[in-house]
Amino acid sequence: MTTDPAARSASRSPARRLHLLLVFVLGLVPWSVQTFTTGSATFLFPWGLVGPSTGSVTTITDFFLRFTMGLPDYILVWPVGVACYLVALGSALSGALFGREDVRLTAAGLLLAGVTQLEVARGFSVQPGRTAWPVGTVLLWAVAGFLYWSRASGRDADGSSR
Numbered sequence: 001m002t003t004d005p006a007a008r009s010a011s012r013s014p015a016r017r018l019h020l021l022l023v024f025v026l027g028l029v030p031w032s033v034q035t036f037t038t039g040s041a042t043f044l045f046p047w048g049l050v051g052p053s054t055g056s057v058t059t060i061t062d063f064f065l066r067f068t069m070g071l072p073d074y075i076l077v078w079p080v081g082v083a084c085y086l087v088a089l090g091s092a093l094s095g096a097l098f099g100r101e102d103v104r105l106t107a108a109g110l111l112l113a114g115v116t117q118l119e120v121a122r123g124f125s126v127q128p129g130r131t132a133w134p135v136g137t138v139l140l141w142a143v144a145g146f147l148y149w150s151r152a153s154g155r156d157a158d159g160s161s162r
Helices: 005-011 014-026 060-066 073-098 103-125 135-152
Strands: 032-036 041-044 048-051 056-059 130-133
Touching: 014 073, 014 103, 014 135, 032 103, 032 135, 048 060, 056 060, 060 073, 073 103, 073 135, 103 130, 103 135
Parallel strands: none
Antiparallel strands: 032 041, 032 130, 041 048, 048 056
């Protein structure tokens, strides 16, 4: 850890904490919502699947380590998206802790995670009686755009000049 006061204060800047908060919250919201003609729904989070009507929760590790037989190709991009998200989260965490975030890496991780969720939603939507909404794609891309363009415009996310 550096003893330079300027470097320490940069790592604690409100913009870097805001980046981390925005990226962290993306891990708590559903990335895909599948609705069924029966009226039920399933939420796909980066950490697992939730069926609110039944109260069932299947973690991503259970899904891929226990229920791996015959998985369709479109679902296999789910963990790829999670890996991209974790890269973005690591970059934002590095910024908040050490003042060393590469916003391009954070934004790219979020953009790629959003692309994977389009494929997941497409795959679920072609099944009879089901529609998938790529909520995560919209949120991941919105945060990526906000982070990238706030830095590219020469201003931090909190509005202060760099």
